[in-house]
Amino acid sequence: VQLQASGGGLVQAGGSLRLSCAASGRTVSDPSMGWFRQAPGKEREFVAAISGSFGVTNYADSVKGRFTISRDFAKNTVHLQMTSVTPEDTAVYYCAYRRFGYSDYRAGPKYDSWGQGTQVTVSS
Numbered sequence: 001v002q003l004q005a006s007g008g009g010l011v012q013a014g015g016s017l018r019l020s021c022a023a024s025g026r027t028v029s030d031p032s033m034g035w036f037r038q039a040p041g042k043e044r045e046f047v048a049a050i051s052g053s054f055g056v057t058n059y060a061d062s063v064k065g066r067f068t069i070s071r072d073f074a075k076n077t078v079h080l081q082m083t084s085v086t087p088e089d090t091a092v093y094y095c096a097y098r099r100f101g102y103s104d105y106r107a108g109p110k111y112d113s114w115g116q117g118t119q120v121t122v123s124s
Contacts, residue, residue, distance in 0.1 A: 001025045001113040005095050008118030011085055015122075019080040021095030021115050028052075032098040033078040035069060036108060037091035037120075047093070048080060049105040058105055062088070085122045092117040 007019040019035070030052030038044040048059045048069040057069050068081040078095060096111035104110050 001027055001097050001099075003095050003097055003113055003115035005093065005115040005118040008093060008120045010121045010123060013086055013122055013124050015085055016081070016083045017085065017120060019082065019093055019095075019118060019120070021078050021080075023076040023078075023097055023113075027076050027097075028099050030073075031100075032102045032105065033069075033071065034096045034098070034105060034111060035078075035080045035093055036096060037089075037093045038117075039091040042091075044094070044108060046106040046108075049102070050078065051102040051105070052098075053102075056102070060106075082120070085120075087122045087124045090120060090122045092119050 002025045005021045011017045032052045034049035035047040036044050037047050050057050050069045066084045071078045094117045095115040097113040098111045
């Protein structure tokens with residue numbers, strides 16, 4: 001499976017941004033998908049995930065109430081709507097694809113495929 005992320009860029013603190021990730025190749029009908037991010041000098045961290053079967057969503061505490069993950073099954077696409085962003089949200093954002101299961105959704109190694117990353121920079 002190949003993942004193409006888009007939508008990153010420069011945004012002012014308090015603003016909004018929408019990331020998208022399109023899956024192609026040998027996709028399955030109901031994968032779980034997630035977003036992770038990595039800031040300079042820091043480890044990659046979980047941001048949000050959405051399950052395949054019922055669209056259950058989960059978020060990191062740091063983004064809960066500000067970010068929303070959603071998906072378009074017909075287009076094999078997942079979105080991350082980011083609102084009320086802060087400079088602490090500055091990072092490279094990666095989408096991830098998991099063919100089966102949703103347990104341990106915060107664990108990067110559970111995902112089968114990764115996108116190339118898209119840079120999000122929040123200015124103060």
